[in-house]
Amino acid sequence: MTKTDKWYRLSGPEGDVVLSTRIRLARNLNGLPFPAYMTVEQKESVVQKVRAALPQSPKLTLLELRNTQRIDALSMVERHLISPDFSRCADGTAVVLSDDESVSIMLCEEDHLRLQIMRPGLQLTEAFAAADELDTQLDEQLHFAFDDRLGYLTQCPTNLGNGMRASLMLHLPALEESGSIRQLANTVSKLGLTIRGCYGEGSRSEGHIYQLSNQVTLGITEQEAMDNLQNFAMQIVREERAARRKLAQDMRYQDNIWRALGILRYARSLSHQELLELTSHLRVGLSTEVLKGVAFTGDDLNALINDTQPATMMMLARQELEPVERDTARAVTVRERLAE
């Protein structure tokens, strides 16, 4: 596993504001209860069926969660490959991953299959095309439960219909600073969209990162849902950029940006929360060209944020670390990666 082959180390369109695109499809097999009502044996049978149905390309690897180290599972949560709840339900469950981690399929989470495709930047069309192709390949073998009136059958009624959730991870420091973010939250619900913190429902925004996704799945095609999301996202991108240009005129904000770099380059202890806050300033500095003469890019920041998450750090270091040790080790990594 080299550092360069992961999807989140690559740049994407509108990457100054849209950090990543995610398409998630909820699918279920016919003739079996939903996972919440399944025995371990029934879950294992789903895993076996899916294993047999996996396409040759892209190359996919199936990991049974019971054979996965706790730290590796927690790191997968941090990398948004599996959900927090799923990481705690190891019996009979499994996850399918592509080498670049742009494809993941949770087996026997809330639904039998949760297909996920990730792309850097704003790439709804590309991500959906990849999801659709994988869905079609699997459907040929597995024959997903589908109802002419309700669409794809899912455990939770809110996923009925196309069963698709398209999400964009947005970095909105300037709209947060200007207070426009609250207004935005009111607008999105009228458009059948929802906005929330970066770890999904109920989570707080950390480092000014928000997740924008479609709310409505029934009575709407995937394309309509994505067009809706794309249009609104581009409006937010334009607003965020305008707000950043304004913010970058402010001497105090410029000062904040440079101080953030100073702290990152000198601190001997850093929590991941603080790293998110400080790198948020650096992103604005890079995109507004306040930060000049630095060697790192927004992609480097993405990789840094990923690699210094608590469980991911321990996975990469191949050892358990106490929180204090992590904060120290994180500061070392940050100093190395952001060196002059």
Place this chain on the structure above:
Amino acid sequence: MTKTDKWYRLSGPEGDVVLSTRIRLARNLNGLPFPAYMTVEQKESVVQKVRAALPQSPKLTLLELRNTQRIDALSMVERHLISPDFSRCADGTAVVLSDDESVSIMLCEEDHLRLQIMRPGLQLTEAFAAADELDTQLDEQLHFAFDDRLGYLTQCPTNLGNGMRASLMLHLPALEESGSIRQLANTVSKLGLTIRGCYGEGSRSEGHIYQLSNQVTLGITEQEAMDNLQNFAMQIVREERAARRKLAQDMRYQDNIWRALGILRYARSLSHQELLELTSHLRVGLSTEVLKGVAFTGDDLNALINDTQPATMMMLARQELEPVERDTARAVTVRERLAE
């Protein structure tokens, strides 16, 4: 006026804790009211008498305050050459300075003469010797008012007796951090000493800098007062050093020290108050060897703190600067002086 010839750019004994030593003598001429009750003409006559009595060595320059620019006068306050009140009373008053600013004499402040000798570090004996020599030279010409029972006559009864105030500027971040400073304040009064903020009575401590001085002047010789001060100061020095060594073991405090350096090297705007707070951490870092591989010394910090005081900055820049402009210019100076 070169940068290297000022007393405060030189190192002194115990300079890691004792920033400077000051001896001040209050003296008055016979046959004249105290300055508070003098006419401008009477004040001018005092200035003339002192001008005629100034010794050849050390070379001293007399400046009439009415001929002094407002910014220069404010800068003299910042450099502790004159008092804040004195800077506002220009009519008939004057100040006598040596080139290195280690000697200053305020004429017609609270008393007719306020002689002051400054030295870097803990140098009570040396500073008093210089003060005593100048006092003797002036007394031969001016015949200071002296009473066998009350000693030197001064406007304020608290200065009667030897008329001497010996003060030490102490940097006590570790004793402040540990909370011992409050206990210290209780102890000093029992010893006939007083401790307060660095700009004298009623002023707050900035950057963990405190002024320790003798309180009692009547019925005690200068030597007794200084011995008392010296002994107690050395006790504080030992306690502060021990507390710093303990503090320097603390990973969080080490982190603070490095962050302070990061902010100073990267900030685009710095208030003088913040500069004092941050350089306070650097001093501890230098004296405990937490900060390694840096080119600057404690003396450089002393000079930096001096040169970036609001009025002193404007005096050196030879222009008026708004507070925001000063904060920006200060950050530029700090980045230059503390560069890697």
